[in-house]
Amino acid sequence: MRVIFAGTPEFAQVALAQLQAAGHTIVLVLTQPDRPAGRGMKLQASPVKQHALTHGIPVAQPRSLRLDGKYPEDAVAAQALLQAAQADVMVVVAYGLILPQWVLDVPRQGCLNIHASLLPRWRGAAPIHRAIEAGDAETGVAIMQMDAGLDTGDMLLVESLPIAPDDTTGSLHDKLADLGGRMVVQALAQLDTLVPVHQPAEGITYAHKIEKREAAIAWTQSADTIVRRVRAFNPFPGAATLLAGESLKIWAASVSDATPPASAVYGSIVAVAQNYIAVAAMDSIVNITQVQRPGGKRLAVADFLRGCDLQPGMVFESAPDVPAAR
Structure with missing residues (x-):
């Protein structure tokens, strides 16, 4: 034809x-x-x-x-x-x-x-x-x-x-x-x-068309919602969060079976393992497995941790303009 x-x-x-x-x-x-x-x-x-x-x-x-x-x-x-x-x-x-x-x-x-x-x-x-x-x-x-x-x-x-x-x-x-x-x-x-x-x-x-602002992670959302959004915004625009004022891209994550401690605030790191960073969300824990710093490459958490000393109790900041949990 x-x-x-x-x-x-x-x-x-x-x-x-x-x-x-x-x-x-x-x-x-x-x-x-x-x-x-x-x-x-x-x-x-x-x-x-x-x-x-x-x-x-x-x-x-x-x-x-x-x-x-x-x-x-x-x-x-x-x-x-x-x-x-x-x-x-x-x-x-x-x-x-x-x-x-x-x-x-x-x-x-x-x-x-x-x-x-x-x-x-x-x-x-x-x-x-x-x-x-x-x-x-x-x-x-x-x-x-x-x-x-x-x-x-x-x-x-x-x-x-x-x-x-x-x-x-x-x-x-x-x-x-x-x-x-x-x-x-x-x-x-x-x-x-x-x-x-x-x-x-x-x-x-x-x-609806994807807006860059949607990529900001709100740790007040459920772990399942956060992980779905990480997957949905890979490769564009990339799910993002803040740590000590630095913007990080989160490229891969999974929902943990564990429950966050009652004292944990949303976005706080509850554990740092060799291959993942466990972060408290609304109802569960998000295990982050791939991260990128500004100007850097996507790194597996094991490689990322060699250049970034993360400790339990540190807090990832949520973005205020991200919609509530769906």
Whole structure:
């Protein structure tokens, strides 16, 4: 098929590569404009753009697709490119722009979206993070026929995937990216025979965009909540806490079976072992196993303790703007 592809991050790049490998012709790629990134804050092309340029695929980076929006000149130029592409279908994966109706109407067989959740649960920008944060037992991928709403279109294919107890957003992202790529290839192969299914009216939740401030650990929350948030915010933005005024990133932790002493304040270190730091939370103890200091590397606790003398009774500070336990 002749495919227009719209996507930006690595999750989308995986699907783009699988579509090419399946023999589809990618006639045009839409992706977000280059953004400053890294320590030098130099402009950096998205993973999708890098892949497209490597494979000689035409790329467009409109700032908007709304003809009546802030950048109408970008939308007009994109409209000409999309219409000239004469595409059979458009595949959209974590693109980052809302598609107006005129875009949905351009491809002969409409626009398909790869969404990393079991819709209608976790519509929106951060479904992988939110599924882990909420303690969901499973997630998955939905291939959706797009409409003008936010992840509200009819579903063509759905496949579930268990969330492992040690899954982080990073590890689950990779599993779902591969699954989504395989499923969209299957959807295109069966597009004429797939039966669209309306999303259920019940069970709708929204995966709001991750804010950096959410990463601050509140030790007044339950140990289970804290550990889920550590996993959900790995690799971005990284769960954070303060110790003696220094910000530390907590990259890995588990819930202990032990109960904190009655005298322990939330966030206090109750034990320092070779491989973990035990910290009192609301109802239990969090065993921290991987830490990072500002400007340093991620370290297993055994390595971290060689350069940081922690003692029971020291207190990790909670951030006041973190929401209460969920």
